[in-house]
Amino acid sequence: MRTFNIILVTMFLTACGGGMNHSAHMGMAVATPDLATTPVAQSNGIAIRDPWARQGTNGDNSAAYLVITNATSADTLLSATGDVATSVELHTVINENGMMQMIPAEGGVPVDANGIQSLKPGSFHIMLIGLRKDLKSGDSFPLTLTFANAGPINVMFEVR
Ligand SMILES: [Cu+2]
Known part of the structure; x- marks a missing residue:
């Protein structure tokens, strides 16, 4: 589970690379998809x-x-x-x-x-x-x- 979370954090940061919304997304880093959360x-x-x-x-x-x-x-x-x-x-x-x-x-x-x-x-x-x-x-x-x-x-x- 821990490994999964680390992979997801990496993916999220990559996903936020570049763009005008970069700083906004970085500020929401806690919103990284968490496999423990309830799916939509x-x-x-x-x-x-x-x-x-x-x-x-x-x-x-x-x-x-x-x-x-x-x-x-x-x-x-x-x-x-x-x-x-x-x-x-x-x-x-x-x-x-x-x-x-x-x-x-x-x-x-x-x-x-x-x-x-x-x-x-x-x-x-x-x-x-x-x-x-x-x-x-x-x-x-x-x-x-x-x-x-x-x-x-x-x-x-x-x-x-
Ligand atoms: Cu396309």
């Missing part, structure tokens, strides 16, 4: 913690993040759907000749058996393409996350 949603062994999204302007793009834990056999996040944006896609980030590029996550986002998978800046994320409204700090919106085994899970994302 769970189904069939999959639990969701710390769902959040970047602020954005109507018509622009944004991204959403979360921590997935899996208490059962290997699963895959196949899709995220919602009406917050014209298109909602699962993306990953690759290093192409020193340039960081995001591309669709072919086959979805894998979640190991009894494992943890973080969707975070610089890694897997949910891309919100063409926001249908402004996303301001404190707003929230729903997405449906569909897993191959666990099925659909409705999650509210908090805008930060």
Whole structure:
């Protein structure tokens, strides 16, 4: 458990690297996802913690993040759907000749058996393409996350 917590702290700090909100997030370091906390949603062994999204302007793009834990056999996040944006896609980030590029996550986002998978800046994320409204700090919106085994899970994302 202690090892898990340390890994999560590292992930959180990485997720906060750069950006105008850096200092704000650092000040909230105690809000690091804690596997001992109650998940915001769970189904069939999959639990969701710390769902959040970047602020954005109507018509622009944004991204959403979360921590997935899996208490059962290997699963895959196949899709995220919602009406917050014209298109909602699962993306990953690759290093192409020193340039960081995001591309669709072919086959979805894998979640190991009894494992943890973080969707975070610089890694897997949910891309919100063409926001249908402004996303301001404190707003929230729903997405449906569909897993191959666990099925659909409705999650509210908090805008930060
Ligand atoms: Cu993306």
